[in-house]
Amino acid sequence: MQDVLLDVQDLVVHFRVYGGYLKVLDGVTLQVRSQERVGLVGETGCGKTTTMKTIMGILPQPPGVIRGGRIFFRGQNVLAMRPQELERLRRSGISMIFQDPTAALNPVFTIGEQLEDAIRYALGRTDHASIRERAIETLRSVALPDPLRILESYPVQLSGGMRQRVCIALALASPKELLIADEPGTSLDVTIQDQILRLIHRLAEDRKMAVILISHSLGVIREWTERVYVMYAGTIVEEAVTQELFAQPLHPYTKALIACVPKLTGEGIAEGIPGRIPDYFEPPSGCRFHPRCPYALDICRKEKPKLFAVCENHRVACFLFGEENR
Amino acid sequence: MRRTRLGRWWYKFSRNPLSVVGLVIVAFIVFCAIFAPWVAPYPEHAGPYVNYGEANKPPSLTHPFGTDVFGRDVLSRVFFAFRSSLLMGVVVLAIVVPVGVTLGLLAGYFKESWIDILIMRITDIFLSVPPLILALAITSVLKPNLTNAMIAVSVMWWPWYTRLVYGMATSLRNEYFVQSAELIGASKFHILFREILPNCVSTILTKMTLDMGWVILIGAALSFVGLGEQPPKPALGTMVADGAKYLPEYWWISVFPGLAIMLIVLGFNLLGDGIGDLFSLEEA
Amino acid sequence: MKELLMVENLQKFFTTSRGVVKAVHRVSFAIYPGETFGLVGESGSGKSTVAYMVMGMYRPTAGRILFKGQDITMPHTRRPLALKKDLQIVFQDPGSSLNPRRSIGEILELPLRVHRLVDTRRIRERIEELLSIVELPPEYAEKYPRALGGGEKQMVAIARALSTEPSLLVLDEPTSALDVSIQAKIISTLVRIQRERNLGYLFITHDLSLMRNIAHRVAIMYLGRIMELASARVFFEKPLHPYTKMLLSSIPVVSEEEEKLKPARVFSTGEIPSPIDLPPGCVFHPRCPEVREVCREREPEMVEVEPGHLVRCHAVSSGS
Numbered sequence: 001m002q003d004v005l006l007d008v009q010d011l012v013v014h015f016r017v018y019g020g021y022l023k024v025l026d027g028v029t030l031q032v033r034s035q036e037r038v039g040l041v042g043e044t045g046c047g048k049t050t051t052m053k054t055i056m057g058i059l060p061q062p063p064g065v066i067r068g069g070r071i072f073f074r075g076q077n078v079l080a081m082r083p084q085e086l087e088r089l090r091r092s093g094i095s096m097i098f099q100d101p102t103a104a105l106n107p108v109f110t111i112g113e114q115l116e117d118a119i120r121y122a123l124g125r126t127d128h129a130s131i132r133e134r135a136i137e138t139l140r141s142v143a144l145p146d147p148l149r150i151l152e153s154y155p156v157q158l159s160g161g162m163r164q165r166v167c168i169a170l171a172l173a174s175p176k177e178l179l180i181a182d183e184p185g186t187s188l189d190v191t192i193q194d195q196i197l198r199l200i201h202r203l204a205e206d207r208k209m210a211v212i213l214i215s216h217s218l219g220v221i222r223e224w225t226e227r228v229y230v231m232y233a234g235t236i237v238e239e240a241v242t243q244e245l246f247a248q249p250l251h252p253y254t255k256a257l258i259a260c261v262p263k264l265t266g267e268g269i270a271e272g273i274p275g276r277i278p279d280y281f282e283p284p285s286g287c288r289f290h291p292r293c294p295y296a297l298d299i300c301r302k303e304k305p306k307l308f309a310v311c312e313n314h315r316v317a318c319f320l321f322g323e324e325n326r
Numbered sequence: 327m328r329r330t331r332l333g334r335w336w337y338k339f340s341r342n343p344l345s346v347v348g349l350v351i352v353a354f355i356v357f358c359a360i361f362a363p364w365v366a367p368y369p370e371h372a373g374p375y376v377n378y379g380e381a382n383k384p385p386s387l388t389h390p391f392g393t394d395v396f397g398r399d400v401l402s403r404v405f406f407a408f409r410s411s412l413l414m415g416v417v418v419l420a421i422v423v424p425v426g427v428t429l430g431l432l433a434g435y436f437k438e439s440w441i442d443i444l445i446m447r448i449t450d451i452f453l454s455v456p457p458l459i460l461a462l463a464i465t466s467v468l469k470p471n472l473t474n475a476m477i478a479v480s481v482m483w484w485p486w487y488t489r490l491v492y493g494m495a496t497s498l499r500n501e502y503f504v505q506s507a508e509l510i511g512a513s514k515f516h517i518l519f520r521e522i523l524p525n526c527v528s529t530i531l532t533k534m535t536l537d538m539g540w541v542i543l544i545g546a547a548l549s550f551v552g553l554g555e556q557p558p559k560p561a562l563g564t565m566v567a568d569g570a571k572y573l574p575e576y577w578w579i580s581v582f583p584g585l586a587i588m589l590i591v592l593g594f595n596l597l598g599d600g601i602g603d604l605f606s607l608e609e610a
Numbered sequence: 611m612k613e614l615l616m617v618e619n620l621q622k623f624f625t626t627s628r629g630v631v632k633a634v635h636r637v638s639f640a641i642y643p644g645e646t647f648g649l650v651g652e653s654g655s656g657k658s659t660v661a662y663m664v665m666g667m668y669r670p671t672a673g674r675i676l677f678k679g680q681d682i683t684m685p686h687t688r689r690p691l692a693l694k695k696d697l698q699i700v701f702q703d704p705g706s707s708l709n710p711r712r713s714i715g716e717i718l719e720l721p722l723r724v725h726r727l728v729d730t731r732r733i734r735e736r737i738e739e740l741l742s743i744v745e746l747p748p749e750y751a752e753k754y755p756r757a758l759g760g761g762e763k764q765m766v767a768i769a770r771a772l773s774t775e776p777s778l779l780v781l782d783e784p785t786s787a788l789d790v791s792i793q794a795k796i797i798s799t800l801v802r803i804q805r806e807r808n809l810g811y812l813f814i815t816h817d818l819s820l821m822r823n824i825a826h827r828v829a830i831m832y833l834g835r836i837m838e839l840a841s842a843r844v845f846f847e848k849p850l851h852p853y854t855k856m857l858l859s860s861i862p863v864v865s866e867e868e869e870k871l872k873p874a875r876v877f878s879t880g881e882i883p884s885p886i887d888l889p890p891g892c893v894f895h896p897r898c899p900e901v902r903e904v905c906r907e908r909e910p911e912m913v914e915v916e917p918g919h920l921v922r923c924h925a926v927s928s929g930s
Contacts, residue, residue, distance in 0.1 A: 502701040506767075508686060510770075513724075521712075524709070
């Protein structure tokens with residue numbers, strides 16, 4: 001693959017608990033090319049956020065333990081980086097915004113103080129006037145009206161949507177090549193979420209950034225990404241060009257998940273997926289989805305399926321597809 | 327490895343090694359107090375025993391903590407003094423906790439009603455008087471003995487539990503599970519003691535453990551000024567006070583009881599932190 | 611058909627340190643037995659306030675609530691036990707709606723005891739029966755909430771609400787905190803239960819796609835007012851209010867067929883104003899793409915454009 005910005009190979013992350021480990025990530029593999037908008041979709045507790053924290057080098061260790069795998073950003077090995085290098089990576093390489101904009105902002109400092117700090121840190125500049133100017137410019141770029149007033153405000157004085165815009169401004173205080181957006185706007189109303197996603201889309205285009213959009217909402221993923229990874233219980237089960245995935249989902253989990261989304265066509269509600277997300281302390285053998293899969297074969301209980309390229313734009317980790325997987 | 331409930335508790339508790347240290351200290355003190363007549367090398371020294379020939383001996387193998395002005399073994403007296411100290415802590419908490427907690431629950435649940443105003447203003451008045459002064463005032467009016475010291479400490483201690491539980495109850499009453507019980511039509515008694523109280527228990531227990539140390543410390547302070555357990559019965563505060571007259575030559579008479587007080591407070595504090603971890607709802 | 615619940619000109623003002631919050635303004639609707647009435651809105655629209663007034667958790671500033679023809683506008687502390695039995699609620703957050711220190715069995719036992727619904731010896735049996743209604747195994751009676759997943763907790767909350775055999779269930783965003791696969795399971799259970807028992811549902815939600823699939827009638831609220839009310843089919847096929855159109859057009863969907871059903875893209879702009887400082891005239895006018903002069907001056911009245919289809923909009927009422 002050419003022009004790969006981020007390359008994650010077989011990432012295995014466990015968490016230390018009483019009497020053993022939670023085997024959360026079980027070989028996550030994903031790539032992001034430069035300026036690409038990639039989606040990562042999966043349900044609560046499937047390991048989306050753990051994956052991203054590991055990429056950012058902010059996984060708390062302990063209890064987290066990286067058991068295997070490699071992460072390359074611009075060809076550099078992130079897992080081997082020293083703290084200073086990781087800091088440089090976060091300053092000029094990757095940024096992340098979180099679901100809850102309130103928790104990401106410090107309530108006792110004004111937006112201006114926080115944003116100016118971020119700019120000073122990111123650019124290493126000290127000249128007050130130019131930092132201020134830059135802060136105003138950054139707030140304008142995230143379409144916040146009246147930036148002067150916002151610089152003087154405290155986080156509580158802003159609405160949820162405005163806070164999320166401020167978080168984006170903080171993340172993009174300096175140029176970045178990759179923006180990881182973890183459920184941006186999920187806690188906000190549909191119309192506001194729509195505005196935030198439109199803003200991220202526009203900024204990514206203007207600044208030639210790649211974006212990883214993490215969401216549990218299939219609709220959001222369909223509308224705003226080019227390529228998508230479907231995650232289930234710490235594994236990537238399917239990867240495809242977004243349109244292809246929604247037109248022809250292959251993995252039984254992806255199919256079931258799409259069926260569960262209430263449709264505007266009003267065809268009624270699916271019954272849901274039987275069972276629940278596995279216990280990471282003792283995850284199922286073989287394919288982690290097999291206990292909930294209506295098509296489970298014998299081999300699914302024994303072996304873990306590898307991602308298999310069905311066609312150029314579509315890979316699936318399932319024994320129902322692909323000869324070499326059988 | 328099998329995952330048992332007990333094992334899970336121990337895992338949560340022992341994640342902080344200091345909690346284990348606290349548990350060992352407290353267990354040791356409780357053991358010494360209960361089995362004092364057998365553990366103490368000279369149990370008869372706990373009473374009105376006098377042997378001037380052995381007086382003011384420095385620490386040695388026969389008297390690890392030395393002897394006092396009457397020739398009594400300090401170590402034996404410390405072990406017996408643990409008894410009145412622990413008794414003080416247990417009795418005071420047994421009085422203070424039910425009273426303070428019930429008042430706090432009532433005031434918190436009926437927030438902004440006359441019940442809240444009445445209870446909390448009285449609480450505020452008690453809290454505004456410096457605690458040691460209040461206890462001193464009460465014990466000096468009553469006859470100075472252990473029982474009256476316990477009464478005095480109880481009078482000044484309950485408002486802390488009222489405050490603590492009040493804060494928790496005011497936020498818990500807005501939880502959906504309390505609202506749900508109300509909408510089902512459950513009685514006030516059920517809501518207070520079956521819905522709200524169980525969610526306060528962990529915090530109350532943690533505070534109780536910490537308070538054991540503090541109550542004992544206050545008890546020692548009272549006996550230091552002669553308002554607690556009366557001689558010849560051993561009390562840590564009295565022992566420190568008596569020995570203080572002979573400092574610095576016969577330092578062991580007051581330093582070892584002083585260290586014992588420190589050990590008690592330290593032990594209960596460390597244990598209290600561990601109990602807090604144990605009851606956290608976070609999964610292990 | 612006789613109404614199960616009638617809400618007439620309901621108003622609720624909250625006095626805060628920053629001013630009076632006009633949370634609900636003259637809301638009227640009715641719910642019939644066996645019907646799901648969807649009350650949709652964004653945060654701050656007042657939809658939950660309406661639900662809480664129906665439950666007696668808030669006292670209305672003005673207006674009336676009638677349940678089976680009886681006035682129940684009083685707070686829940688003054689409501690008779692029989693009424694509490696007949697009217698139950700499922701809250702949004704399954705985490706906080708179950709007491710973490712009580713077992714599922716104890717949680718389900720409470721309503722049975724309070725209303726003396728079954729003989730003491732049969733309580734155990736009834737708890738297992740309730741668990742089976744929401745498709746949970748009987749062993750769950752011994753478990754504590756923290757051992758359950760979010761969806762399972764919500765199922766227990768539903769079982770608790772059903773234990774008194776109410777005729778109206780208020781569902782306050784019961785699935786908004788849950789994943790779609792779990793939502794699907796809960797919704798299909800709720801639909802089955804409604805069919806079996808002819809229950810009325812007041813379903814509070816922000817999810818229009820969900821309402822398309824289960825509501826019989828839908829009302830949309832914005833800043834304390836109902837803007838449009840219609841049967842689900844009419845609401846989604848012929849939306850009239852610009853706000854409805856804006857919301858429908860910004861729903862992210864998963865298929866081309868759905869994309870075709872969405873109204874022409876109306877890009878949402880602006881924020882929802884504070885309910886303390888409401889805009890003059892029509893409260894939606896600062897965000898409305900079809901705003902006219904009159905919208906800034908006069909608040910539109912609710913107009914019935916066709917039987918059962920009510921809209922609060924100058925553009926619609928003057929056009930028809």
